[in-house]
Amino acid sequence: MLARRIIPCLDVHSGRVTRGQQFGRAEEGGLRDVGDPIALAARYNDQGADELVFYDITASVEGRTALLDVLCAVSDRCFIPLTAGGGVRTLEDIREMLLAGADKVSVNTAALADPSLIRAGAERFGAQCIVLSIDVRRTGPGSWQVCSHGGRRETPWEVLAWARKGVELGAGEVVCNSIDSDGMKNGYDRALVRLLADALPVPVVASGGAGKIEDFGEVFLSGHADAALAAGIFHSGEVSIPEVKRFLRAQGVPVRI
Numbered sequence: 001m002l003a004r005r006i007i008p009c010l011d012v013h014s015g016r017v018t019r020g021q022q023f024g025r026a027e028e029g030g031l032r033d034v035g036d037p038i039a040l041a042a043r044y045n046d047q048g049a050d051e052l053v054f055y056d057i058t059a060s061v062e063g064r065t066a067l068l069d070v071l072c073a074v075s076d077r078c079f080i081p082l083t084a085g086g087g088v089r090t091l092e093d094i095r096e097m098l099l100a101g102a103d104k105v106s107v108n109t110a111a112l113a114d115p116s117l118i119r120a121g122a123e124r125f126g127a128q129c130i131v132l133s134i135d136v137r138r139t140g141p142g143s144w145q146v147c148s149h150g151g152r153r154e155t156p157w158e159v160l161a162w163a164r165k166g167v168e169l170g171a172g173e174v175v176c177n178s179i180d181s182d183g184m185k186n187g188y189d190r191a192l193v194r195l196l197a198d199a200l201p202v203p204v205v206a207s208g209g210a211g212k213i214e215d216f217g218e219v220f221l222s223g224h225a226d227a228a229l230a231a232g233i234f235h236s237g238e239v240s241i242p243e244v245k246r247f248l249r250a251q252g253v254p255v256r257i
Helices: 037-047 068-077 091-099 109-113 116-125 159-169 190-199 213-221 241-250
Strands: 005-013 016-020 031-035 052-056 082-085 104-107 130-140 143-148 153-158 173-178 204-207 227-230
Touching (some): 005 037, 005 204, 031 037, 037 052, 037 068, 037 241, 068 082, 082 130, 091 104, 091 116, 104 116, 109 143, 116 159, 159 173, 159 190, 190 204, 190 213, 213 227
Parallel strands (some): 005 227, 052 082, 082 104
Antiparallel strands (some): 005 016, 016 031
């Protein structure tokens, strides 16, 4: 079994790392400032994170590209693989993020509007560089609807159908973001993660809901995730990455120490 990955996430708004609940909106006061992205990147790099994710969470809504200067500064201090996303609409946007220091680029809203972006990105830069990020809301037992524009707009897509389409087009990894679980600290939506992990031939990253150290073990052991992404629980210092890895190893989950 391959080593499972622990991935802290920097949700960046106006150059600062922020946190909210269920994709809360900045204009409605739904986000709180939790720190400087460069300092947090340095902390997680030094703690032994397997990767780092940088999301400019309002770029798509505001119709702009990501904050490349902040991404450059983060990549200069981060010596682990870095995934970046937010406002990616064209091949040139992907290229600029890679040049700014990203190892992988996350596509979401623009890919829903034009799925050919996934194929074009994979053909030009390699499937390993293209991550399909999917924001979903639960609509019933075993049913999730894909949303765009930071969770603000519903789409016709059901989560598994869209994930399969994205992988067929060339996405090398899928991140499933549970809007319902985001920031609630009630645990990952393991049924959602397992649905995708059992059906897709590429790694699946769980995102949304980590509130205690046991949540990581559950999403790996019963959710079948390849990686777990978390933000608030790490930013607050409630749990450190080394603590999570020691716990997982004791549970029989393979991790890099």
